[in-house]
Amino acid sequence: MLRARASVPTSQRVVMPAFQRLFTPVEEYRLTGWLFVKLLSLIYLVAFASLAVQISGLVGPEGILPVQEQLDGTFDELGRAAWLWLPTLFWVLEPTDLVLQGTALSGCLLSLLLLFGGRWRRPLLILLFLLYLSLYHAGQIFTNFQWDTLLLEAGFLSIFLLDAPSRMLIFLFEWLLFRLRFMSGFFKLATGDPSWSGFTALNYYFETQPIPHFGAWYFHQLPEWLLRAGVGLTFFSELVVPFFIFLPRRFRLFAVGVTLLMQLLILSSSNHNFFNLLTIVLCLFLLDDRIVGRLLPARKREALLAVEPRDSRLNHWLVGLAWLLILPASLAGFGSYALHRPLPTVVQGYVDGVNRFGLGMVYHVFPNMQTERQELKVEGSNDGENWQAYRYRFAPEALDQTPPFIVPHQPRLDWMLWFVPTQRPVQMLWFGEFLRRLHEGSPSVLKLLAYNPFPEAPPLYLRVVAYQYHFTSPEERARTGNWWRRDYLGLFPYIEPRRP
DSSP, X not given: OOOOXXXXXXXXXXXXXXXXXXXXXXXXXXXXXXXXXXXXXXXXXXXXXXXXXXXXXXXXXXXXSOHHHHHHHHHHHHGGGHHHHSOOGGGTSOXXXXXXXXXXXXHHHHHHHHHHOOSOHHHHHHHHHHHHHHHHHHTGGGGOSHHXXXXXXXXXXHTTOOSSOBHHHHHHHHHHHHHHHHHHHHHHHHTOOHHHHTTOTHHHHHHHSSSOOHHHHHHHTSXXXXXXXXXXXXXXXXXXXXXXXXXXXXXXXXXXXXXXXXXXXXXXXXXXXXXXXXXXXXXXGGSOHHHHGGGSOHHHXXXXXHSOOXXXXXHHHHHHHHHHHHHHHHHHHHHHHHHTOOOOHHHHHXXXXXXXXXXXXXXXXXXXXXXXXXXXXXXXXXXXXXXXXXXXXSSOOSTTSOXXXXXXXXXXXXXXXXXXXXXXXXXXXXXXXXXXXXXXTOHHHHTTSSBOSOSSSOOSEEEEEEEEEEEOOHHHHHHHOOXXXXXXXXXXXXXXXXXX
């Protein structure tokens, strides 16, 4: 006797194909996915190269915060669980100067192979992610920046790019860009910062950002009404435009245009390493092959389109796993920040676990605007009377020195010095270690500086002098040739902390 086959409800027959389509390659994004990987390899290249020239002085054995001490302390506290708490290859590779620099240089080599090669794309992307994740944790406070985690999540998602991204993978890239843009705008208002709510933030930003370049001086001279309009454009681009990412094509193209405009304005006025470049690259997933194809040579375009797109069930599962990792963690983290409420212990543990791999992070770019610029100058002496100053490479120094354009490099020491005037404990800790290394004459730390006034032996005494820096007016610059003027504040830390 034949058993009647159960009929599948119509709704289920509709839902299942729709669900499957989420994980199948999208033909109109094949060129887009290829170009994204190539541009990402360039971002990886500059990020690794930037770290290669400074990682030893920051966290090497004679650096400011030796990573081996962090690893030892974490293992003493957590045991073998420390491997998950700090996922880094330096648990098995002793973090000597040679190994740290070699890791960064290996990242440069792999980036070049990914840029110019056509094979082994997934293994290369996996290795690049693991190497940068290792340096991210090794760098401690010096690599604890939002652009570092932005690169990690973009690099992680790129591992699952085959010949064409699936709709679910495209959504995860869009979700990353949305979080970066919308959360940055949200927290500018949520913090209650009076300069943002009062539309005066740009009156201070160009002068007080961590490392301004010469373009910042010109932007600082703009009239008040235009600076206020710039704040309005910032809010529009960060609070309204991000929602266009998930709307039909014409809205997405508008979002690309506004986001590109904002990133170009920032690049023309600020040194934010590869941050703005990576944001621009992420906008590729708001386009499609109809636009991206015009950017590629005809021969290359035809060769890429001639390849039959691969479709892997394993890749479907991996993209689904990425979705389960990133989406809940980012939503929970954002909710906790926004509502100022702690998450349940289990949920917080899940969020922390995902975040430790640079995934699902909360983004809040300049939620508080600094209204004054304090610069700290380290001086040494052998007699306590005659003092000579160490000089940084890129932080403001001589008043007539042109603020340098250094994109896409980030000098991590110079950048971190910007936070020290707040006198928060975590900043005073690393700064104290920096001074200790100067007093010891650490060669790797001294290489981070532009000038060491004591090349033969370190001085007997050190002191830190604080100044308040301001951009000159056009009249002052025409008269003196100076980009900056400064006022003496006193010996640090015996001055009022900078707030915020």
